[in-house]
């Protein structure tokens with residue numbers, strides 16, 4: 244049995260992992276493979292400096308793609324050994340991934356990889372997540388051993404969160420750089436990146452989701468009219484520190500959370516506008532009641548039964564995100 248995966252196996256996994264969500268679909272990652280080690284780099288040119296001032300969400304997005312890669316390789320019979328920040332002189336070099344053959348591929352491994360392309364960001368209102376108590380137990384088992392804390396926002400705190408969401412929009416009303424960036428990245432697709440029009444919502448739909456990020460709105464017939472208000476649950480992912488290591492960890496846990504939600508049949512929407520500005524971030528931190536750094540929130544709910552999945556948001560071609568070198572080339 245071979246002790247390293249083939250180039251084809253790695254290409255397949257990187258392609259699948261590339262379906263990971265990222266801030267405004269910026270896809271700020273690049274991989275290299277030399278036949279033994281798969282290296283992950285953050286791409287600074289794909290950072291959104293007016294929205295993501297410190298590059299925190301760039302690293303979180305890369306953490307998601309890293310965990311997606313792990314899931315994609317597991318489904319092909321490979322375990323991954325990940326060393327994060329392997330080069331102290333190069334902070335863009337986020338991880339080195341090595342592989343060992345696994346003895347068995349479980350149905351769970353296959354299901355998790357299949358969930359990668361089923362997941363998408365849904366910005367419409369959700370119904371209450373079905374069997375939520377049971378799901379919470381599954382979720383705590385999935386994220387139990389991690390440094391990232393996942394809290395469920397108590398329903399009694401929702402109105403305050405909605406006010407913090409509105410506050411973040413007001414604080415940004417005159418931030419021309421933020422708006423220029425938002426309009427550049429959303430409402431159309433340029434070179435296979437950005438949020439396409441069909442993924443956006445109308446003004447009425449935005450009004451029904453009290454905690455959504457204000458993005459350019461579209462026109463069209465009201466979708467999900469049977470849901471006058473959003474009945475989602477809100478997960479808050481936080482970490483004890485606020486370093487690049489914490490962000491990468493947070494991304495990996497966010498990936499696990501999103502895939503687990505997808506497996507349970509839930510719709511999801513990551514929310515980060517609430518943690519981009521210190522004032523609204525402080526509110527989120529206070530609402531979870533811990534001395535932590537709130538990183539990202541996720542809206543989770545049950546979509547109506549007759550849900551038609553919109554056309555998938557595009558992704559960069561494999562040749563733009565993977566470079567194969569040396570012996571593997």
Ligand SMILES: Cc1cc2nc3c(=O)[nH]c(=O)nc-3n(C[C@H](O)[C@H](O)[C@H](O)COP(=O)(O)O)c2cc1C
Nearest residue numbers: 264265266267268300363364456513514515516556
């Ligand atoms: C770190 C991060 C922050 C995000 N923030 C938001 C947000 O505030 N509001 C939103 O509607 N979507 C948000 N998203 C979702 C992205 O816009 C979405 O993943 C991307 O457009 C790709 O689309 P897909 O998830 O449907 O594949 C975020 C995603 C990530 C990874």
